[in-house]
Amino acid sequence: MTDNRVIIAGGGIGGLATALTLHQIGVPCIVYEAVREMRPLGVGINMQPNAVRELYDLGFTAADLDRVGLPAKEWALVGLNGNDIYAEPRGLDAGYNWPQYAVHRGRFHMMLHDKAVARMGAGAVQLGSRVTGYRKNADGGVTALIEHADGTTSQQRGALLIAADGIHSAIRAQMHPHQPPIHWGGAVMWRGTTWGKPIRSGASFVGLGTHRQRVVFYPISHPDPRTGLSMINWIAEVTMDNAEGWKQAGWFRQVQTADFAHHFDSWVWDWLDVPALIKGADVAFENPMIDRDPVPTWQDGPVLLLGDAAHAMYPTGSNGGSQAIVDARVLGATMVEHGATPDALAAFDEKLCGPISQLILRNRGAGPFGLLNLVDERCGGTFDNIDDVIPPQERAAFMAGYKAAAGFAIEALNTAPPTIAKGAKARALQTA
Numbered sequence: 001m002t003d004n005r006v007i008i009a010g011g012g013i014g015g016l017a018t019a020l021t022l023h024q025i026g027v028p029c030i031v032y033e034a035v036r037e038m039r040p041l042g043v044g045i046n047m048q049p050n051a052v053r054e055l056y057d058l059g060f061t062a063a064d065l066d067r068v069g070l071p072a073k074e075w076a077l078v079g080l081n082g083n084d085i086y087a088e089p090r091g092l093d094a095g096y097n098w099p100q101y102a103v104h105r106g107r108f109h110m111m112l113h114d115k116a117v118a119r120m121g122a123g124a125v126q127l128g129s130r131v132t133g134y135r136k137n138a139d140g141g142v143t144a145l146i147e148h149a150d151g152t153t154s155q156q157r158g159a160l161l162i163a164a165d166g167i168h169s170a171i172r173a174q175m176h177p178h179q180p181p182i183h184w185g186g187a188v189m190w191r192g193t194t195w196g197k198p199i200r201s202g203a204s205f206v207g208l209g210t211h212r213q214r215v216v217f218y219p220i221s222h223p224d225p226r227t228g229l230s231m232i233n234w235i236a237e238v239t240m241d242n243a244e245g246w247k248q249a250g251w252f253r254q255v256q257t258a259d260f261a262h263h264f265d266s267w268v269w270d271w272l273d274v275p276a277l278i279k280g281a282d283v284a285f286e287n288p289m290i291d292r293d294p295v296p297t298w299q300d301g302p303v304l305l306l307g308d309a310a311h312a313m314y315p316t317g318s319n320g321g322s323q324a325i326v327d328a329r330v331l332g333a334t335m336v337e338h339g340a341t342p343d344a345l346a347a348f349d350e351k352l353c354g355p356i357s358q359l360i361l362r363n364r365g366a367g368p369f370g371l372l373n374l375v376d377e378r379c380g381g382t383f384d385n386i387d388d389v390i391p392p393q394e395r396a397a398f399m400a401g402y403k404a405a406a407g408f409a410i411e412a413l414n415t416a417p418p419t420i421a422k423g424a425k426a427r428a429l430q431t432a
Contacts, residue, residue, distance in 0.1 A: 190286050
């Protein structure tokens with residue numbers, strides 16, 4: 001007989017947001033996560049207002065988010081001579097009903113994990129357990145195949161299997177065995193954090209450079225009251241020849257800043273010293289900018305792909321983590337309507353697979369950083385008056401198009417009803 005729980009493969013942001021959502025609507029679930037110990041790994045990410053809205057509806061507060069990040073106030077692109085290309089307010093300052101948060105990914109992840117364990121019990125998140133595949137059952141349910149850190153294997157029967165196991169998803173590989181390999185467009189990113197004084201608004205996201213070479217940086221902590229310094233998240237990026245593909249062993253590794261800082265030796269202005277920012281990091285990580293080609297469906301009967309397993313995308317739009325949270329909430333909404341059934345998964349797939357697949361391709365084309373490409377094409381990245389290079393209306397239209405595609409256009413978001421109504425339960429659990 002099939003266990004009525006929903007099995008969630010992967011305890012990252014998407015998996016934990018799904019678990020919290022299913023618990024909220026009364027659907028029993030269990031999370032299997034490969035790592036043996038949860039630790040606050042990673043650097044900075046952004047939670048867009050559409051995701052913060054969902055976090056608030058899950059019971060998180062501004063105080064919770066302030067412990068792992070800070071509200072973003074500005075998003076800006078700057079040319080190679082230090083002049084602004086485009087700048088706009090973000091979050092509440094832009095007129096959204098919810099803030100945008102720049103957070104430390106690891107601390108944010110731990111916040112989700114700790115909340116899931118507190119609400120669902122310690123056994124709800126099984127560490128050291130990787131879902132390696134699945135088998136659809138004759139009764140309509142699914143069996144997850146699990147490998148454990150001690151070398152043993154097991155099987156877990158469930159009503160549904162939600163694959164939130166990331167870009168290297170084993171479940172996606174089984175669902176789409178002929179999918180192309182991971183796509184690398186040639187850009188290499190180095191990431192780190194450095195304590196420094198926030199610039200501009202004090203909570204500004206700044207992108208500087210061209211599509212061939214750029215730096216992005218923003219604070220991910222409130223200033224220390226004693227020193228005035230914040231933790232500054234930075235990403236240094238260079239596009240290389242990718243004709244022979246990625247040659248490093250693995251997709252993510254720790255490196256010394258001396259390995260790449262020379263690319264930015266001349267990037268010094270009176271308001272920013274990029275070499276000092278990079279060299280001030282305690283640790284740096286290297287990874288190629290990668291994604292996966294879209295697939296025609298994220299569903300196979302009682303199995304669904306979610307988060308990066310469904311739509312790994314370039315981080316150019318600062319919305320990968322946000323989309324994983326939105327995924328979880330949309331899935332919860334379809335279960336409110338259809339119950340914890342394959343019909344709910346089909347409704348999710350119908351709603352999101354097509355539009356988000358288009359977003360993958362849009363991000364591959366530089367996302368909102370496409371403005372840097374235009375400036376580079378038209379004037380080589382230096383200018384006196386940006387209006388002479390790209391008129392204000394063209395810049396505004398470019399950004400509006402991206403926000404609409406990514407699901408956080410201001411008017412549409414502010415006027416949208418809650419994804420899941422307060423107190424709503426999955427259909428089979430609603431009272432007559």
